[in-house]
Amino acid sequence: MKPALLRRPRRRQVLPGFGLTMGYTVLWLSLIVIIPLSAAFLSAAHLPLSRWLQILMTPRVLASFRLSLSASLIAAGINAVFGLLIAWVLTRYEFPGRKLLDALVDLPFALPTAVAGIALATLYAPGGWLGRLLAPLGVQVAFTPLGITAALAFVGLPFVVRTLQPVLGDLDRDLERAAETLGARPSVVFRRVILPALLPALITGCALAFSRALGEYGSVIFIAGNIPLVSEIVPLVIMTKLEQFQYAEATVVAVAMLLLSFAMMFAVNGAQLALQRRYQSRR
């Protein structure tokens, strides 16, 4: 009896290659993704619960989770506001340089994280272009959680913009005109007509930015200063433990983080489906 995934559908396939592509896909997926990932879970599962708690409940690990979660959340919030604004400007307005700006939005996707990291660290360092301007105001960005948030906002921007753009482009503008004709002010049109239609995409984009931010390493470590308890993110804690050959500890922290990421992924898929259904049924 073959497992359900591999069972051939009852209707005869006309195109050849089902067995070949299924076999190759499942084999390659197992070798590269599933077996290595389960290595982490199985290694961690060996350890008793008390050891888990002992590793996770240290002030340093707890502080890193708190910092990673809060900085990623704030960065996602910044991206929600400015990502929506940028997506709006790029889809709704025609102005010189629009295409260039549009292409530029993908820069954080294309720029290697280490390059972004040293560039941001240099910009926000006390003597840097931006750090010099912010210092008189008493704001220090480099080597503080603020710097981490700035780096994470950089990394997450394209996720929000690129998720919103197609939805904004498809928006039925007659609805907006109808609302205006009926006397709604622009703020009301935005809140009651535009925002509800954008909400599923906005949530998806923010969740993608958030989950990317949670695991981000390269663009953060240079600007973070990496002070334990203050500016140390979870991926860095894992890295530090690995460098000290504390494999079990690194694995437990990694598995805790993986569980968090996967839970996020499923929650987002569920929320997105529910929102889409609600929006479609209302139409």
Place this chain on the structure above:
Amino acid sequence: MSRREQSPGSDTLGRALSRNLLIGIALCYLVLFLVLPLLAVFTQALAKGLVAFSTALRDVDALAAMRMTLTVAAISVPLNTLFGTAAAWLVAKYEFRGKGFLLTLIDLPFAVSPVISGLIFVLVFGARGWLGPWLGEHGYKVIFALPGMVLATTFITFPFIARELIPLMQAQGRDDEEAALSLGASGWRTFWMVTLPNVRWGMLYGILLCNARAMGEFGAVSVVSGHIRGETNTLPLHVEILYNEYNFVGAFATASLLALLALLTLGLKSLLERRHPELRGARAEPGKARLAH
């Protein structure tokens, strides 16, 4: 009455104002947060002049890092192209149970932190890992060597090409292929003559993004590389080493190469998008492929 007469004029004025204000804010944000870092890379690279810049790039370790980066990308990008094509054919051309689950599994690497992506291969192939002792006995080295770096990079870039090809092939359906088969073409011939020409631009687009990520990957290769200078250093790792040694000209000169690669990728990507607008739609909705089922 007078209010109503006034409103169209003030309305268009308000609209123009808010339009310009919004464009201004967007422009400021993008310049401040995206253009400035890019500018900083090139300015710092050339801070001590062109000679220092080119000397840094001709350094033996820098050249070794370039070779390593090219080698890793040259292996992992074709591997993922092959996988992406097979997975896209499977998902787009057939109906089977568990398809949604399979798509989620393909997307999984996107949800994994780069550091963890490196860690999992250390757990399998490392000296104290599952296969480590056996590999050691037989003289194979995976971790702190090229195979480990290829594995970690392949994992990180795993979904890129599949994600590009799946929505494209789904949109094209299988009418063309069925027509070719009914005219007597073999399966392979149908693939090479019908399917591949239909999706070649999407494939190129996916390869472009996959390559940019493969060459720029930092966290995952950092875990599996062991940072052996001249041996297992890639360009991003070389940037880190130089930066931590306060060799800023060297670090930024190397970084500027990677920044140029990013700009080249963006340029080619926009060019492809302009010629083939359907590519943009394929990727722009990350949830689409998954939700289509």
